[in-house]
Amino acid sequence: MAYDSDNVFARILRREIPADILYEDAFALAFSDINPQAPVHVLVIPKGAYISFDDFAEKASDDEIAGFFRAVRAVAQKLGVAEGGYRLLANHGANAHQEVPHFHVHIFGGRPLGPMLTRTGRP
Numbered sequence: 001m002a003y004d005s006d007n008v009f010a011r012i013l014r015r016e017i018p019a020d021i022l023y024e025d026a027f028a029l030a031f032s033d034i035n036p037q038a039p040v041h042v043l044v045i046p047k048g049a050y051i052s053f054d055d056f057a058e059k060a061s062d063d064e065i066a067g068f069f070r071a072v073r074a075v076a077q078k079l080g081v082a083e084g085g086y087r088l089l090a091n092h093g094a095n096a097h098q099e100v101p102h103f104h105v106h107i108f109g110g111r112p113l114g115p116m117l118t119r120t121g122r123p
């Protein structure tokens with residue numbers, strides 16, 4: 001599967017559509033999820049064109065991978081959720097219900113999040 005450079009997060013990276021941008025560095029951009037499922041629900045995306053975690057882990061350079069995950073931590077620190085706790089989630093592919101084909105990590109926090117998955121599979 002080829003990377004779709006018109007996906008919504010690629011367009012946010014190019015500033016073609018608005019987003020509530022909370023953090024940016026050389027490797028990553030973070031913005032509020034448009035449909036938040038917790039008091040804190042932020043998405044962190046790499047600047048490179050990677051479809052999913054699987055694609056990123058296969059093709060990104062070591063610098064990109066390290067820079068990206070350091071950025072995820074920096075965002076969590078900036079959001080103030082590190083002390084109370086937060087959850088990271090990355091959906092890859094159909095069974096995980098990945099909707100946007102640009103790798104992203106969700107950061108959830110701001111309240112007790114409960115168990116990882118419900119019996120229905122709904123978060």
Ligand code: AMP
Pocket residue numbers: 008019031032033034035036043090091097098099100101
């Ligand atoms: P996933 O199922 O992991 O691909 O999650 C995609 C996420 O992107 C969902 O939580 C959506 O609410 C979120 N989303 C979709 N479009 C936008 C947008 N334009 N700005 C911010 N978040 C978005």
